[in-house]
Amino acid sequence: MTRLLSAVAVSLAVAAGGSSAALAQQPAGAAIEEVVVTGSRIVRDGYDSPTPTTVVGSEQIQSQAAPNLIDYLTNLPSFAGNYTPQSSSQNVSSGAAGTASVNLRNLGTNRTLVLLDGQRSVPSTITGLVDVNTIPQQLIERVEVVTGGASAAYGSDAVSGVVNFILDKDYVGFKSELSGGITSYGDNGNFSIAMTAGTEFANGRGHLIVSGQEKRQHGVITGDRPWNLQGWQIINNPDYTDTNGQPRRLLLSEIAPSNATPGGLIVDGPLRGVAFGEGGTPYQFQFGPLISGSAMQGGDWEDSSLHLVGQSIEPRIGSRNLFARASFALTDAAEIYFQSNWYKNSNYSHAYPNDGYFGGLMIQADNPFIPASVAAQIATLGITEFEMGHSLRDMGTVSIDTGRVVTRNVLGITGDFDAFGSSWGWDAYYQYGVSEGSESAYNSSNLVAVDEAMDSVIDPDTGAIVCRSSLTDPGNGCVPYNPFGIGVNTSAALDYVVGDVSHRDQKFVQESAGVAVQGAPFTNWAGDVSFATGLEYRKEKSSGASTELDLQRVFFAGNYRPTFGEYDVTELFMETIVPLAVDRSWARALDLNAAVRFTDYSTSGSVETWKAGLTYMPIDSLTLRTTVSRDIRAPNLSDLFNAGLSVNQNVIDNATGNSVTTENITGGNTALRPEIADSFGIGLVFQPEFLQGFSASADYWEIDVSDAINTVSAQNIVDLCFQGNTDFCAAINNGSPLRETTGSDRNTIRIQPFNLAQQLASGVDLEASYALPAQVFGGDIGMRFLATHFIENYRDDTLTQPTDTVGENRGSGPPDWRWNASLNFSRETFSATLNARGVSDGVFSNTQIECVSGCPVSTIANPTINVNHLSGATYLDLSLSKTTYAGSDNGIEVQWFLNVKNLANKDPVLAVGGPGGIPYDTVSTNAANYDTQGRVFRAGVRVSL
Incomplete structure (x- = not known):
């Protein structure tokens, strides 16, 4: 909502944890441009946020030339378990197939708040997932990743952090891009074309920007890769x-x-x-x-085997994105703007074989x-x-065909005024967003x-x-x-x-409005005391329709049911920055940042969130920072009102060892309360004077979520029932244990969310960058390193054995380490970047005991297995670009680029499932950790004038 208007020099932005991206791109000796770093509602020149913020500039996104924005963000170590079109291709009944959503700290996509210029974006699914591909990619100026609880400043869902996409709203000129790519296997051909134009009018009082993009990706619809055909x-x-x-x-x-x-x-x-x-x-x-x-x-x-009839390696995707923004200065102190974003996409992929x-x-x-x-x-x-x-080969493969149209319109006004002897800023806005989804499951047997x-x-x-x-x-x-x-x-x-086609149309409407003001009402002994406050209102509702056969639940997959429900929320927030010391013998600077938010939900009542943080600079080259916060995630429309999805799944019957197909019927729970998260972070930033151009930071973080909304999986329900827990037996066949079935007869399992879990995540973020102060081989060299070490990702749902998923490289757990390192060389009109990214070794499951002979007695909680180890992986990417100029005055800049992802064509580590399931039913690796496409070439041209 409120933009952070202060400009922070690149070197100081590094101290906020996020400028190394910008610094690594600066040629030696060049003038350091100023960047804007948020993480606070307060305008404060030179203030270093106590919450670490990683900044990714548009140059870095362009250098990778990723066909989808999520492909680039997935490489950042602080993200783990992002929802990508590939990883969501088997989510037939949930309606999430084809989405691209970010997941900070591996705490879940619905615990990461996605903002566009500081304002909430429109969700694409009933679970509240924001598809980041709705963002106009060519207009992105930078992406700010606030890796810490930020609910007090930005609202619900910011438990693990905030991803804020900042657009270049002052762009003037014209630019276009045409690019295409293909894998070394000759498949997944794709192309993208984008154009953006910006101009001033009315003698500079008005500004108009229009941007559009179209993308197509043919996909890898079958699982035809040698590594995927070994069973x-x-x-x-x-x-x-x-x-x-x-x-x-x-x-x-x-x-x-x-x-x-x-x-x-x-x-x-x-x-x-x-x-x-x-x-x-x-x-x-x-x-x-x-x-x-x-x-x-x-x-x-x-x-x-179900050879080549299972999950697609990559879906077929088509999308169009149109964006327009017009602003006009009503007076020298007030500007009105209107912004509209339209996004349409389609996704097609194979999910799994038909019910056999x-x-x-x-x-x-x-x-x-x-x-x-x-x-x-x-x-x-x-x-x-x-x-x-x-296995019904003649019936073909269950295929998902989803389409979404997302529109977002914002009318706002910003301005400034003088009061209390200082200048104040204010803004107000109203947003109306609609997401219309169409979901179809083809070849799903009746x-x-x-x-x-x-x-x-x-x-x-x-x-x-x-x-x-x-x-x-x-x-x-x-x-x-x-x-x-x-x-x-x-x-x-x-x-x-x-x-017959299993089909649903679902519509989500989000309305929000807010007003905020910020300024410095008075000065204390150390400087200006800054203050911001605001009031926000938001309403979300869903409606839809599905076929009569879906309502009867006759399909193997799909059985869509529309969800009807709505809730609204009113919020009041306040934030302050208080300088406690400046230019003292013991402190170059010491600042306190505090925020509080009062929130009232129509469904679950009132809740308070807060944050307190300190930044301390004892000497010029060292900054220490720490934060504590109370954050929340409120139950979303799906948590509350889900009408009851029907998902077919194979589970293992512990009594026989056989795989049994069950129909899992999920539903919402209107008695849910908001999740409560207590977060703590402490870190330091080091910028030594004796090594100009070098910056490094290290931050420890910990997030403890209580009353976490969670559901117990179908297999866990079956396991717990087998152990004699009658509460879980009641969820199977209305109180009966698993039974042998024939034909379309199947066991049913009821699944519902509850506030029953605790999740505890902790880890360390490392970041370093170095821009060589002198040229080498006639050019400039910049280096950057990012890494996240996950210490624990612990979940206790009070019903099953508590588990720590760190290092579980097969499933949803994060690896012990995720890292990314780059080396950039630029010389006049040429640039080359070598990027290395990787994950550490891991296991299939932390609960399994690896042994070949002399094994202990195997239990459901701790089964023994002959192999539990999964190797790590390192992938190399290469980016090359060459800039030329055209026109009588060389006013047309033409940049040619070539990118090679997974330069060595490295196969993924085989991270397979089981017991239960069938080979080729799913891709035999974990796409969240390992590359699935092999070597990928992408080339194109950018033209700007």
Whole structure:
């Protein structure tokens, strides 16, 4: 809302923790430009924020030429677990597929507040996720990452910090960019075109900016990468006993279903092992030597795997972004502005294979689709029915097609006045934002239709093949489905079982308004005492519609339900900066920063947040800083009003070791309270006079979230029920334990959020930069290093065993270390940057015990496994640019650039899932930590005048 208007020299901005980005780009001997660093509502020249702030300039974003803004932000070490289009591609039922949202400290995307010029941005989903690709990328002047609790200054959701996108609102001129890229595998071709123009009018009293961008990415729709085709999976060891010293779980390659193939497999009786391939040709399936529940290793594992029908490595994306801003100076002391942003995107990707029968498909002997040779054997053996497994290759892959249109309109006025003998600034604004989402799941089987279509007979009157159900109900429209083989079904049969589309339209409206004033009402012994205060109001509501079949929950995936609900919040904040000492023998400067916010929610009542911080400069080259704060995250529309999503998932039945498909029905809870977070940070900034151009900072941070809103996973519910916890058994099948199922029959698990968890995250941020004071090889050299060491990411939901996920490189936990280092060389019109980024070694799970022999007794809380280690990774990126000039006066600047990401074409570390799930169901790595595309080339040209 209130812009920080003070200009801080680059060297002082480093002391605020964020200027090394700008400094590293400065040629030696060049005049140091001033930058603006926020983190406070207060205007204060030369003030160094006690809260560390990392600043990323537009030059750095451009140097990487990332097709999506989230791709660049993910490289910053303080982010962990960002929501990217790739990582969200399996979120069919949640409606979040295709979004790009930031996650500071790995505490969750909904605990990171995203701002645009200090104002809230419009969420793209019911869970409150702000898609950062809605930001006009070509107009970004810088990105400020405030890594610390900031709820008192900026409002709810700033538990782990704030990401503030600052636009260049004073731009004058014209610039454009055209770029494209492709991987070394020849796929995921993409292009981007952007144009921006800015001009003054009315003799400089008015200013107009227009910016637009269009992007297309073809994606990597299949999982066709050599590293993704090896069948790695964690399974339960079938030979394990409590006394033989073997591990309970095994990480192995060549794992696939033992009880299903893409064209069908007979799994019981004398014909067990008869499978059906292309065109329905029978063949003898070779079972692997190791069989564990519904999984096996070896044998015809490639035949039974769901090869290339699982999750996309990269989605297909298209987007358009239009932005316009007009401002006009009403007087010398007041300016009015109107700002409008329109964003439209579409995302398409494969999610996972259709709902198959891993055993359990009962076929009657009179089914006319049975190949003749097998039918003869059935008759000879006197078989009346048999059981099959089938992964339904003919039905295709469940695919997600989402589209969103996000609009944001802001009308505001800013100005200044004199009072109390000093100058004051003020601003007021009204924002109206709308996000309209369209979500579709294609090829999601209609479970009722599948059951009917699988049971076929000969109509005794016509001799035609019909569904058995059509004999008693001739008008039911059922089209028989042939389960014997691949490529054997008609388009009519496929249309009957997967022709219906699971679909939802969801609309979110956010209205907000605010007024703020700030200034320096008086002076004490050390300088001006600054003060800011403001009042804000916000209202959010959701509505929507879905199909009748979705409401009946007949689909394997999707089953969308619209959410209806609304809440409003009123907030009053105050902030002050009090200088306590200046130019003393014991202190060059000592300042106190304090803030408080009173918040009233229509759903959960009133809550207070606050912050107190100190910055102390004992000598010119050293700054010490510390903060404590109380922050909150209020429950969002999904937490409160979710109408009940239906998600199908495989869990492990502890009683049998088999993988069981469950229907997980999630819903909201209107009794939720805001989460409360207590944060602490302490650090130092070192800028030695004897080494000009060098700056370094180190900050320890700790965030303790109580009453955290959390849900227990379906597998945890199953595990706890098996251990005898009846409360969790009540969530399964309305009080019954897991049971064996057939056909579309499945177990149901109810999942609901509660204020039941504590989360504690802590770590250390390191940052250093060095701009060589003298030229080397005729050019300037700048270096920068950023690293975050996660010490703990601990969660205790009071129901399951407390866990610390730091170092769990497979799942949602952050690595021990995330780091990024760059070396830049610039000479006149040429620039080259070599960037290294990486994560440290980790494990699959901190609760697992690695052993090969002599293992202790495995428990649900601490299972034993043969391999628990995951390697770290280092990736190299190269950026080159060359600037030329055109026009009679060389007034047209043309910059040609080439970027190579993952220069060594390094494969990702295989971080696979299990037990449960199926190889090729998900990409066999963790895209949050490891590159999935391989080497990526991107080239383009920028023109400005």
